[in-house]
Amino acid sequence: MRFLSLELENFRQYEGKQTVDFSNDSKKNFTIIQGANGCGKTNFMGAIQWCLYGEEQIEASKYEKSMTLEMLNESIIKSLKTGDKETVRVKIILGDDKPSLIIERYRVYVKSKTGVVEIYDESFKILEHQSGGFKEVENKEVTIKRILPKEVKGFFFFDGEKLDSFFRVGSGSNIKKAIFDVSQIELIETTIDHMEKVERDLERKMENVSPAIADKSKDKQDMLTKKLKLEKEKEELEREINKANKDLNDIEDYLRKHHISDVKQTQDDRDRLISEKRGLDDRIVEIDLEIKDLVLKDYSSLHITHEIKSTIGKIDDLDKKKKLPPDIDPFFLRELCESGKCICGTEFSKNSKEHIKIEKMIEKNDYGENADLLLEGRSVLRDILEERKREVKEIEKLNKEKKRGEDRLKIIRERLDDIRIKMEGTDEEEVSRKESERSMIINALGKSQANQSICISKIKDLEETITEHTKDLENLLEKSQENQEVTGQVKLLNDSIDTLKKILFEIVEEVRNTIQTKTEEYFFSMIWNRESFKQVRIDEEYNLSVINNYGHECLFSLSAGQRQVLALSFMAALKEVSGFNAPVIIDTPLGRISGEPRDNIAKNLPDYLKNTQVTLLVTDTEYTPSFKDKINKRTGAEYLIKFNKEKGVSKILKNG
């Protein structure tokens, strides 16, 4: 379903009624709305969100800069007299070709005797086209969910300027949240919670029966309470970490864009060093894993080296004696013995001279049946010894590389320390203050991350113990004859909870894999230097990485433009996986990127989301003639937001 039109009335900067007709042409799927900073582009997106969900969901910093608390146009507020009423209205018409849904939300304000503007009335209605014309929908929530649930709207309506920080800071938890949101698993999670509650109630019922059951059950309850507490602690730490990462990113952004070139340059140097440090840290972890695998692989064979050599020797001997394969197949000889008849027709009895002779021949050629096996074994055992020689050398080589990396890391740490001292000691008071703040955040971040790891490990341990307790409890309950029925119920609940947890895990894993594949697909189709990259990965901890042609992680050395393409690709993947074909609206799609990368993105953006209706809210600096030229073929409608500075009001005008 597409947006056909949007009507705004007195919504924030937009005084009076304003209409935008979105492009509904599948080949020209882009609608461009251009406007300078502060003219109301973000509020345009806010209006759509308010109409659909009753909230604007605009980022706080933008809110502070450009908005008052009330959404009624300020110029109108000023003109109101006591008792006057005025309405804010947003209407969206949706459909494929013809209108099929009209969603309208309005809010009436009144100016009170105290001079304050207050909400007087509010209404929200949805009209759906049916056989007899448009009829009001009763269950509005379900209809909105059908178009686009609130939980996934962030992947359809988003701010391009903020995308960059999505991957730069605390990416694991951001990505995890996005994947969980898009998986739409809340129903399963709620069911599990409910079942666990029922299970606890049932177990409590059984406590009166036996002290052993009561004890076990109490232990389990205590552990569950402890686990819940730890999970809350972990969530709190996660929030702290995200906030610290965001604050850190803001400070570094401030330094990166500082007007004093030395400050800017020093921060650029730090960015480069941090990027190199991350690369080296990752490589060292990789080396450690490679060494661990090699050690484990070769350690077993090491203790039986003598037997390996001896077995090879034994097989070699047989081979030299031409017993592999043998002169006569023992299978044939056994058949002769069993039949008691020679190939010449002579018959012989079991203990006859001939029989004993053939038995001896069988013994001599006993390796015959295993000839192929022995030849295969010799080759495998030779490989084991050869590979071990090579791999021991490889371990030594990896250790040398690790040592070089550690030496370089030492230098980088010293240089980063120098940068910190330089920034803290600068005459620029604000820079020095920000740098000290940065150091404090990094220290706090380190502590929070360490505490988070401890928390995760404690939760894991508790989970294992709880599983064991649950099994013990099940056994005790089974033995208790009086409670057969409840025992069965508890067991059924346990099995169901386990199954649901497995399903939950499988869904999230599948979504993670699909998003990884789709992100890579979009990224490779939009990035200009495709040949430099090999893979986009989202690991089990939800960390996103981009692997370059040398097989190394390069997320943190991507340019701002490349990161923007990656972020746009990730959003497109999330959108696709969500299964909703709702329109996409991007505020400032090119973010803060300038120069050549901007041109590169602009060039490739028309290929983005080919079968989706896309609205781009672009700044005048973003919408350069070259960008316009590149996207022209795909643009079906173009608007200009004109802002009257004196009145503080905006008008949306059709452009072109």
Place this chain on the structure above:
Amino acid sequence: MDKLKAKFPRNYNIEKKYQKEYNELKSKNELFKDKKNNDIFLVAMTLGFKHKTFKPLKDSYPIVNTEGFDNKGVWLIATTAIGEKGLGVLNDMAEIRKIAEGYANGGYEILKKKLSSDKPGSLIKRFEEELIELSNGS
């Protein structure tokens, strides 16, 4: 290839009481984290064979799946049995299994001691040094 593996029994057993410890090694131990029961079994078996500590199973538990061995692992098991009984043992899979399980059972206690040793340096580093030292000497 894999002719021998095809003849192997589906599972190898360990002493039941060690099952939990095997799981703990796979979830927490620096060397065996995220590895398979097969990896622990092979190290225990070769250590047991080296130190000649054969200990028959009392309460067997089949948690080592043959599928989890590559061809090299299969031949390490066979070599241990050949070292004990000669090449003819290849006709007797039950005997190979008995020998492998007995040495893995005996060797597991040695492995535990190695893993909990308070010698300096990380566990992997210690194993790595032993590997390099013994390989260069062999």
